[in-house]
Amino acid sequence: MSTKTQHFSRRYVIHLKNGHLLTVEQTKKILNEPEMTEEKATVIRDGFRLLAEVIREKWLEERKVANKQKLEKKETKV
DSSP states (O other): OOOOOOOOOHHHHBOTTTOOBOOHHHHHHHHTOTTOOHHHHHHHHHHHHHHHHHHHHHHHHHHHHHHHHHHHHHHHHO
16 A cells, blocks of 8 residues: 655645635645545645644744744843
8 A cells, every 4th residue: 555645835725925725626636636526625625724824823933932032142142
């Protein structure tokens, strides 16, 4: 049994310019599954969106901590 690993980024899940979700057809194309049902593609697309939101929130938290540490480091040098 073989498995496929596919890497996705936020740009595949949400259009960067307008913030809209991928269409069902775009989801099928990315997954290379043209025969997938619309219901299944919708569930997967929505899962991508949730995953992208979690990744973004984690990134924002890490950025906030890094900025705080950078500021504290700068203040100790002065």
